Amino acid sequence: MSKWFDESLERIKKATGTRTQVQLAEILNIRQSSISDAKRRSSIPAEWFIKLYRTHGLNPEWLSDGIEPVYLKPGKGKIAADQILSETTAQYGQVQSRGRIVPVSSMAGEDAGAEVWKPQQVSELSIPETYYRSSLVVLKAEGSSMEPSVRRDAFVGIDDSQKRLMAGDIYAIHVPYQGVVIRRVFFDPENSRFILRPDDSQHPEQYIPVENHEKHVVGRVVWVMQEL
Structure with missing residues (x-):
C-alpha cells in the first residue's frame, strides 16, 4: 500500500510542479499536517483528487493508478503522462525544471x-x-x-x-x-x-x-x- 501511495503522491507532485509539502499544501488548500497524516496512513483522501480535477483538470484515475489520459476536464490540454513525468534538457545541457x-x-x-x-x-x-x-x-x-x-x-x-x-x-x-x-x-x-x-x-x-x-x-x- 505504501508503494501505491508513494507513486500516486509522486504523480500529484510532478503534475502540479510541487516539490515540498508546503507547496503541495498550498495547491490543495489544506494544512501541511494533513499531508503528514496522509503519509502516515499511506492513504490519499478522495477530496485531493476532486480538487485537482477541478483546479488542474487532472484525471483522478491517472493520479491514483497511472491510467491515462492525464487530463479529463474540458478545455485542458491533454498531454501524455510520460511528458509530465520526464525532465527536459535545456540549452547548454542544463536540466530544466518540470x-x-x-x-x-x-x-x-x-x-x-x-x-x-x-x-x-x-x-x-x-x-x-x-x-x-x-x-x-x-x-x-x-x-x-x-x-x-x-x-x-x-x-x-x-x-x-x-x-x-x-x-x-x-x-x-x-x-x-x-x-x-x-x-x-x-x-x-x-x-x-x-x-x-x-x-x-x-x-x-x-x-x-x-x-x-x-x-x-x-x-x-x-x-x-x-x-x-
Missing part, C-alpha cells in the same frame, strides 16, 4: 470598463516551474506598442504582488475602458502623475495620477515568452 500549466488571460479581462481589472481565461500555457509563483498572472500581449521588448502575441508573466512602481520597469496597468496595457513607468513629479511609456515611439504615452494609482496597477512584468 513544467506547469497555467491559465492565460486576455488583456481586456472580464470587463474592460470596470474600475478593478479581473482576469478572464482565454487559453493555457505550459511554463517552466522556475517561472511559476503563486502571485503569477499570465497575459497574451495584444498590439505592438511595446515591441521589441514585448512582441504581439507574446505571453507575459506578471507578479501581481509587486505593485510598487519603480521608474523604468515594465508593468501591467489597467486603463478603464481599454483593459490592461503593458508599459514602462516613469514618475512625473511636476504634474504629480505616472507616465506610461511604450517602447515603440509611434504609440502615444498615457498617464495615471499618483493619487490612488495602486488601483490601476495589476503588477510588474517578471518574464516574457515570445518568438525572436
Whole structure:
C-alpha cells in the first residue's frame, strides 16, 4: 500500500510542479499536517483528487493508478503522462525544471470598463516551474506598442504582488475602458502623475495620477515568452 501511495503522491507532485509539502499544501488548500497524516496512513483522501480535477483538470484515475489520459476536464490540454513525468534538457545541457500549466488571460479581462481589472481565461500555457509563483498572472500581449521588448502575441508573466512602481520597469496597468496595457513607468513629479511609456515611439504615452494609482496597477512584468 505504501508503494501505491508513494507513486500516486509522486504523480500529484510532478503534475502540479510541487516539490515540498508546503507547496503541495498550498495547491490543495489544506494544512501541511494533513499531508503528514496522509503519509502516515499511506492513504490519499478522495477530496485531493476532486480538487485537482477541478483546479488542474487532472484525471483522478491517472493520479491514483497511472491510467491515462492525464487530463479529463474540458478545455485542458491533454498531454501524455510520460511528458509530465520526464525532465527536459535545456540549452547548454542544463536540466530544466518540470513544467506547469497555467491559465492565460486576455488583456481586456472580464470587463474592460470596470474600475478593478479581473482576469478572464482565454487559453493555457505550459511554463517552466522556475517561472511559476503563486502571485503569477499570465497575459497574451495584444498590439505592438511595446515591441521589441514585448512582441504581439507574446505571453507575459506578471507578479501581481509587486505593485510598487519603480521608474523604468515594465508593468501591467489597467486603463478603464481599454483593459490592461503593458508599459514602462516613469514618475512625473511636476504634474504629480505616472507616465506610461511604450517602447515603440509611434504609440502615444498615457498617464495615471499618483493619487490612488495602486488601483490601476495589476503588477510588474517578471518574464516574457515570445518568438525572436
